[in-house]
Amino acid sequence: MSSLGGDGHDGVEGDEVDTLDGLIENIETAAKVPAKRRKTGIKSTVERLSSVLYAQGALPDELARLVDLLTIRAHLDQVSLASIVRNLYPSAKVADDVVLRLVGALGHGQLKASLPLQALFLRWLIMVYHLLENPTILSQAYGVLFNLIDTAAIRPQLCHLLALITRRKHVRPFRIQAILGLSRQTGSDPNLTALLRVFKNYYPEIIVGDITKGRAASFKHPDPSWREKLDEIQRKRSERYDDGAARNGFAINHDIGRPLIGAKTLFPAVHTFHAQETSVTLEEIDSAESLAGKLEKIELPSQLVAVLADPLLQKFMLLRPDAEASSRISNWLTACLADVASGDAETGLLLDILDVVHPYALATKTLPPLLLTSMGQFLSVWDGSIKRDAVLETLSFAPLIEFDGNTLEPLEHSILDNTAASQVALLKFYTLLLRRWTATTLAAETTAAPTPAATAIPKLIEHVNNLALTLTQTSPTVGTHLDLLDFYEAAAALYSKPKLLQLIDITIPPPLLVYTLHFSQSLVVVSRLSGVLAAYKLAWEAVMSPAVARQLTRRERDQIDTFNGFLMDLCNCLWRGRAFSTTDLNAQGCHIPPPVQATLAAYVAAAAAQAGASGLSLTTAFGLSYSPLLCLQSIAHVRKLEDEEMAMILTRHGGPVTQASLGQLANRGGLKLSWQEYRAGVLRHLEAQGFPGIPELMYNTMKNLMKTRR
Structure with a gap:
């Protein structure tokens, strides 16, 4: 804020007056001295105070000091006091003592504030009513406020405030009679008529006649622009401080x-x-x-x-x-x-x-059934983009319904516009829907399949499988891959519940999707995919054990070989150094055609010969040591072990690590580490770095690692 102390009228210099605390202190001092005895004027200080209040508002302690200035009879002129009230923007909640100070300043007497100032006090209470720390404080002072209703100068503001705070307990016959009598004396004051209508809302059988049908005041906000400024000040403060004021x-x-x-x-x-x-x-x-x-x-x-x-x-x-x-x-x-x-x-x-x-x-957590049944009519006038997030989040609370390809066809027709963004929005909606349906089914008390959960959820997952394959082509980005994994993690979470697994068939992701995500450029994607497959494997084991009292369905049996192919192919790539092998049981070679494999193998061999990497081949290129995603993590693990044994070793490993290179390293006085210890250590390192998916998959798939984990 630029310097505001250059007029030389208040005898205060420098930055002291630029702070709200300094300005209040100056006015407090001046208020104790009659205007004619002051050596300097107070007008410019009040102007600066109003400017600071307008810019940043007043904190609770500052607000209390200002209200004391306003309510205690002193030597400040009415113009200055009115200016302070008009710029009295609280930046936090309004405390009870502030409200009571203002209520206590109302009424008649030498020590009371002037009536125009009282009207401003009431107007201010109306405008900050939603910010009261204790909204019932005005209710406790209802009798005091009501007894001032015969004061014409403050009646419009007083009736408005009473209308805000009136509750059923406040409506009493003697108050009704008082308003009726005063209304007759004043010629049906519109403010009294409006307040009487509020009373009638609580006791329509008591207040009868034509008195409430007359002209009534409209209790509108006294100053909308003032409210906008107050909201701005409050919002700025809430962005800096979380005051829990929800x-x-x-x-x-x-x-x-x-x-x-x-x-x-x-x-x-x-x-x-x-x-x-x-x-x-x-x-x-x-x-x-x-x-x-x-x-x-x-x-x-x-x-x-x-x-x-x-x-x-x-x-x-x-x-x-x-x-x-x-x-x-x-x-x-x-x-x-x-x-x-x-x-x-x-x-x-x-x-x-x-x-x-x-x-x-x-x-x-529910959706009005009518809105669901009228969805077709709603979607026929919706352009699919306006308030899309709100529409989809609302519809995600739809109850379990029989699902087929046409169930949500109107929704898809409205949203899809041949862009990847619309497809991603639809995917996120289906993820929310699956989570809601999972919670609904889990909360059901019956152990029998609640219709239509047993068929609706598998069909929903099958439907999203097709959408996922489309997205891998229209939006092959890491962000989209993570959105896809959100959905399949929700499905895996469903299958991790024995109660739900007893009701709902397992539906696996399509092979093309699994292999596409596995060869992603992001370690996070590969880790999360591996975690999803590990959870699916545990679900298959549970279904085939006595823990789940049902038999595999024909549909599930048709998927087992495909799923075992996922496991074998990923383990061949990551662990066994046999990427794209088709000779093992269930191995599918990641669905890479043999001619493509031959071309890739020749390319990798040429690159390895040029780089002098004797251990690199197509079959090992996706393992822990050579994979572009895992090589840094693997060598980082080895470097950490070497740092811990620095006093005991003569040389470091150059990397990448192979079974042969570990033996040669030990012979040269380097770290003594077996191949099995190295790979198990890399898995532990991945877990420590926040990538638990690959270790989880290996521990649940490779038999030798299962024993290690146990």
Whole structure:
């Protein structure tokens, strides 16, 4: 911030006045001295204070000091005080003592603030109501505030604040009579009429007549631009500090002074009309304890569609489900969809509804059945790109359904646009869907296959197998490979649960996909692929053991030889130095045609001869020592061992490591290390470096390593 102390009017120099603390201290000092006795003016200091407050807001301690300045009678002029209030932006929560200070400054008397200043205090409380550290603090002062309602100078702001904090317990006959009497005296003041309408929401059977039908004030936010600046200050601070200020969702959103943005204007606020005096309404709930204690006595609100936007109503509907309530919500959604279909509403209405259905689905982990059944109508007007992430995440909460190639055809038709990005988006959706269905099936109490899980999940995986093969061609990148592995790791996690394995057949990835990922340029991809295959192998072993009480299906038996081929080919490449061999049992040579193998072998032999690498051949080129992905990790392990034995060795290994080179190294006074110890050490090194997949696959496949692990 540029220097603000150059006018020479306040007798303060340097950077002292550039800090909020220094500015407040200067004004506190000046407030103790009458204006005529001050040697310097205070105006420029107040201007600088307002500028700093506008730029960064006030922390809790600074806010408390400023409120003391405003509420304690001193020698500051009204213009300066009003300027401070108008720029009093809190950068954190507003503490109780600040609120009580301002409430205590209201009313009549020599020690009270002036009425114009009191109106500003009330206006400020309205604008920071959502930031109160304890929202019930104003409720506790309700009687004090209500008794000031006959003060005309502050009545508009006071009625607005009372409308915000009014709850069922505050609506009493004597207060109703007081408002009615004052309304007659003032000629039906619109502010009183609006407050009386709030009262009527709680006791419609008591407040009758035409009094609430008159002209009423509209309780809008006093200054939207001020609110935008406050949000900006709060957001900047939240980016620097995590103050844990997230809304807990155990109170109805009564923020009627702030217009809801975007789609949420479609949804009504929670109100329980026609409640009786003995009723318990959701509007009275203000904590988790209150909700738990009154759960069985709470009456359903009048407009249940608000459940889509209100966190407390969502919790209530989850804890006390009601078939009639669900039907009412569905009927509302049906009407919205019908309006769009008939042309009475714009198609954008569906996306606006989605803006609210999306957080509802995230909160409840369910999807309204109507939205699922009306998906075809929704997708017919959706372009597949607008709010794609929200649409797909919402639809991922779809319940288990019979799956075939046409089940989600409308969704795929909307999303796919001949780009790899749309295919990846669809893949991520299927990954989410598989995880949700896994959780749903695992949570089912029955041990019999819940229809249609036994058929839906295998068909879903088969469907994604085709999508995965397409992606290996349209987007052969490491990022896409990792997205593919996200899906197959979700499938492997499913097969790791004996309960699910008893219900659901194993579906393996297609061979072309496995070999494509195995020859990836990323060690992370190869490690994760190996981990997936290791998990699949454990699942096959479980199915064929007494731990899972079922027999292999015909479909599974047809896959076993193919899966054993994966294991043999990968072990031949990584461990046995026999890459692309087809002579071993189940070996498929990674599906590399013999002519291609011959060409590759000749190329590698020529490269090895030119480099003088006698141990390099096509069969060893993908092992621990020569693989482009593993050679650095392998030699790093050897270097670490040599560093530990530095005092005992005369020479280091030049690398790459082979069985013959280890023998020669020991003869020259180097590290004494057997071939088996070297390879086992490399596996341990990979695990330590965060690549556990290859070791896991080797330990679960190679018999000699199985014994070592045990």
